[in-house]
Amino acid sequence: MRDLGAGFGHLLGGQRWMARHRGSYGYGLLPGLITLVLYLATLVVLAVWGADAVAWATPFADDWSSPWAGLFRGVLTVVLFALGLLLSVLTFTAVTLLIGSLFYDSLSEAVDRDVSADGTAPESGLSFWRDVWVSTRDSLRILVRAAVWGVLLFALGFVPVVGQTVVPVAGFLVTGFFLGEELAAGALQRRGLELRERLALLRTRKPLVWGFGAPLGLAFLVPFAAVFLMPGAVAGATLLARDLLGEEILDGTARASDEDPGPGPAADADHTPGPAGAHGPEGPGAAGRTAHGPV
Template structure:
């Protein structure tokens, strides 16, 4: 239970960090807004023409009598839209991180420098195109895993009582796990931690991961909230990655009086705050 609170604490600390670095927060909104507009467009199209797609995909039901034809295709249309929403929640973070990879890498480095006792941050030795390729490849692998879980939970959802109570709760924890992996990958990839190692790290501290990712996944269900929480989520996931790796971290929540705000993605970070706490 202590790890659950610690995970949620990292989420809050990440939001506080970007609140103290307003210009970085503003830049961090851009990738999320772009992705949000694209997703909304797809969901609107699905809402308008989803029933036509279902009718096209089920020609065998054309001869069914009323009301069975309407009930059958109506049910499939609702299922299709629900799956699209689930897929949107699971993939929003990956797509946003891919769109904003250069900025989020810089944002994560700034957090590392700010909370590191020596004011340094690990840097990737790979060129940008290689980092983008690895990020996209790993995101696809995570998406496949998440899709398998999604199909399994959807099937289990038809079990009476359990399917309407326990299964949705499990689904939120699964979503939280994969959200955390995607966000922590920004900091862990810079450190050369491969996907298999990342997953092993996250599984070793599941309660910590759930404390961070599950409330974030619930918040992401609210339209536009994901856009505004993304910069802070990346910052918080960097702090979580440091804990997973056992790196010494000082409390950066309370900057020294008069410490200047950052000037955007290209400026140097200012390390401030009290002495190391652990």
């Protein structure tokens, strides 16, 4: 229970951090708005042409007597739209992070510097394009995992009793876990953790990840909420990553100034990296891997 509360606290802490740095908030909305438009367009296509697609995919029902063909295809159309809606919830974060990876990485680094004792942030040491490739590859892997879970849970939803009780709860927990992984991926990747290591790390403290991701998943069901909560969710996920690795989290208000650190290269222009030990093999990333890496 303590970890559940701590995870929810990181979610709120990220929103508070974003409120103290309002100058970068507007720019942080852009990736979510772009993703929202793309997803809404896809759902509209499913709503308008879903019935035609189902009819095309079920030619064997053409000779069925009325009303069975219509009922069968109507159910499949509803199932198709519901599956699209579920997958959009599960994948919204991953796609938004891909679109806004440059900003969100800078935002995560700003949070790290703000809450660390020495004012520094771990660095991956990878080139920009290599970093983009790794993030894209890992996001696609998570998308596949999320899609498999989504289809499985959707199918189990038709099981009497279980589908109406256990499956919804399991769905929110699965969604919360993947949301936590996707949002914390940038901070953990900068510390040198590969996808397999990140998943193993998150599994060691599932209640902490659920406390962060499950309420966020519920909030994302509210229309347009994901767009406005995403910048603060990225900030909160950085706090979550620090907690998972046992790194200290100071109150950033002591270091906050009237000038917004802002996203992008300008935010890092005045940042002087700390000593090699802060980012190298002996840095916090290595400590986290030693303590929490897969056995």
